[in-house]
Amino acid sequence: MEEKLIDLEIRLTHQENHIEELDKVIYQQQKTIDALSERLTDLERRLKTATENNILSQSDEVPPPHY
Numbered sequence: 001m002e003e004k005l006i007d008l009e010i011r012l013t014h015q016e017n018h019i020e021e022l023d024k025v026i027y028q029q030q031k032t033i034d035a036l037s038e039r040l041t042d043l044e045r046r047l048k049t050a051t052e053n054n055i056l057s058q059s060d061e062v063p064p065p066h067y
Helices: 002-054
Strands: none
Touching: none
């Protein structure tokens, strides 16, 4: 009976260690996701600004010289 209890305690300790390691991985992944989301939002904003500022209206567009 005591051997079973010791075995269970050992297993519990290993599981706790694994859970701590997984928590660290999840935390790092969430930090990465947050950073990438922030970069994506910034890029979307910059792209929208660049698109709005760089598109001429149809009447202002000059035809290419080969026409």
